[in-house]
Amino acid sequence: MKRLLSALVIVLGLLISLGAWRGYCAYTRVEALERDVAKLHVALADNRAAKIARQGQLEAQRAAWLECRARAEDVYNRNFALNGIPVPGKPGIRNIPTRILTNLRQEEREAMADCNQVYPHHDEITAGEVAADPNFEVTKAVTNQPH
Numbered sequence: 001m002k003r004l005l006s007a008l009v010i011v012l013g014l015l016i017s018l019g020a021w022r023g024y025c026a027y028t029r030v031e032a033l034e035r036d037v038a039k040l041h042v043a044l045a046d047n048r049a050a051k052i053a054r055q056g057q058l059e060a061q062r063a064a065w066l067e068c069r070a071r072a073e074d075v076y077n078r079n080f081a082l083n084g085i086p087v088p089g090k091p092g093i094r095n096i097p098t099r100i101l102t103n104l105r106q107e108e109r110e111a112m113a114d115c116n117q118v119y120p121h122h123d124e125i126t127a128g129e130v131a132a133d134p135n136f137e138v139t140k141a142v143t144n145q146p147h
Contacts, residue, residue, distance in 0.1 A: 072111030
């Protein structure tokens with residue numbers, strides 16, 4: 001009977017220690033998971049910060065790109081106004097020789113291409129944004145050429 005009682009005490013002690021060991025193992029696993037979650041939170045915050053910084057860079061580049069295009073357009077409009085002859089009775093409409101108009105349009109296209117080359121990532125920021133931007137207008141010259 002004493003032997004049986006001693007065996008039961010030993011088995012009970014083993015079960016208790018095994019339970020404590022299991023609890024310790026579960027605790028260390030929880031700690032490891034909490035560390036992993038903390039690392040993921042840091043990585044997520046870094047990713048968000050990088051994304052915000054990239055967005056800021058793209059917005060600044062977009063503004064510079066649009067300004068470059070506006071300057072090219074202003075040069076075109078100024079040259080059009082200088083080279084065109086006002087049509088009597090029609091304010092804002094000018095006659096301009098086709099040769100000069102062709103040269104002006106070619107110069108504007110080249111200036112726009114230069115803007116696109118200087119700001120190579122403009123395509124990342126223009127896909128739907130330029131069309132949706134209410135401040136961005138495409139102006140076309142109205143010409144009255146005698147045929």
